[in-house]
Amino acid sequence: MQLQYFLLLASALFCIGIYGLVTSRNAVRVLMSIELLFNAVNLNLLSFSNYLDSTDIRGQIFAVFVITVAAAEAAVGLAIILSIYRNRETVDMEQFNLLKW
Amino acid sequence: MNLAEGVQNVSFAILAVMMLGAALGVVLLPNIVHSAFLLGGVFISLAGLYLLLNADFVAAAQVLIYVGAVNVLILFAIMLVNRREPYTVVRWGWLRSGATVSVCIGLFAFLGSMIFSTHWALKPIVALPSTVSVIGIHFFTDFLLPFEVASILLLIALVGAIVLARREYLPDEATGEEFELVERPRDPVAALAEAIESPLERPIGRI
Numbered sequence: 001m002q003l004q005y006f007l008l009l010a011s012a013l014f015c016i017g018i019y020g021l022v023t024s025r026n027a028v029r030v031l032m033s034i035e036l037l038f039n040a041v042n043l044n045l046l047s048f049s050n051y052l053d054s055t056d057i058r059g060q061i062f063a064v065f066v067i068t069v070a071a072a073e074a075a076v077g078l079a080i081i082l083s084i085y086r087n088r089e090t091v092d093m094e095q096f097n098l099l100k101w
Numbered sequence: 102m103n104l105a106e107g108v109q110n111v112s113f114a115i116l117a118v119m120m121l122g123a124a125l126g127v128v129l130l131p132n133i134v135h136s137a138f139l140l141g142g143v144f145i146s147l148a149g150l151y152l153l154l155n156a157d158f159v160a161a162a163q164v165l166i167y168v169g170a171v172n173v174l175i176l177f178a179i180m181l182v183n184r185r186e187p188y189t190v191v192r193w194g195w196l197r198s199g200a201t202v203s204v205c206i207g208l209f210a211f212l213g214s215m216i217f218s219t220h221w222a223l224k225p226i227v228a229l230p231s232t233v234s235v236i237g238i239h240f241f242t243d244f245l246l247p248f249e250v251a252s253i254l255l256l257i258a259l260v261g262a263i264v265l266a267r268r269e270y271l272p273d274e275a276t277g278e279e280f281e282l283v284e285r286p287r288d289p290v291a292a293l294a295e296a297i298e299s300p301l302e303r304p305i306g307r308i
Binding site for chain 2: 004022023027036042068070071091
């Protein structure tokens with residue numbers, strides 16, 4: 001097992017997440033893509049923690065903090081989507097132009 | 102290659118294929134409920150990969166928090182806002198997705214070349230007897246301030262999510278009835294938006 005394979009896998013997951021983040025029309029799918037990005041970063045942190053710092057695992061601490069922030073982000077993001085849906089009655093990202101101009 | 106290494110390689114390949122397939126399904130499937138369930142598959146495959154990286158506590162936290170909390174929360178949000186509407190076709194939409202695909206492939210190629218051209222300062226892997234005690238020692242000695250800040254962040258997120266998602270009532274329109282909560286029928290912003298956009302046709306059908 002090599003470090004490079006894990007990093008390559010994490011970068012593939014990151015690119016898939018960016019594609020979903022840019023091209024999705026549904027707002028909930030945008031949040032799911034953000035979760036994919038968080039998980040790619042976590043995989044990077046844990047592989048570095050295992051292969052470069054295995055006695056003093058600081059990468060796992062960072063991964064736990066990332067998981068915490070991701071949970072908070074998911075809760076607040078879904079609350080925002082619920083609020084927007086009550087006001088605009090749609091979840092289409094193309095129609096959310098309240099602050100555009 | 103001994104037996105343990107072979108088992109690790111095979112399980113890494115299986116988990117990687119599962120994770121990439123499920124992630125592509127999350128992004129590409131048209132039905133968003135299928136996407137949400139495949140997101141749970143991505144999280145479980147990632148927990149397996151974390152076990153391969155000697156991170157048992159983070160794998161357990163991944164299953165508990167992501168699969169048990171975040172995924173269930175996303176499913177609840179889908180059930181609350183899931184309204185099938187035909188999306189209006191955006192001009193130059195194919196150009197947008199094509200440009201995104203090329204940018205993502207370019208980013209992946211860039212990252213891959215960086216990964217395989219960098220000389221990593223690898224160290225031999227030391228198997229810790231228990232990662233939980235090491236993580237706990239870190240949390241209460243040199244990562245104490247971020248730990249407390251994370252708890253305050255969770256409290257703020259809790260309050261903010263409740264404030265944002267709370268349904269608003271109008272208590273001053275009670276018509277003599279004491280125990281009836283009069284719910285606001287429609288928000289004025291939505292009514293205003295519909296009044297503005299009604300000449301423009303919005304091909305939205307409630308199903």
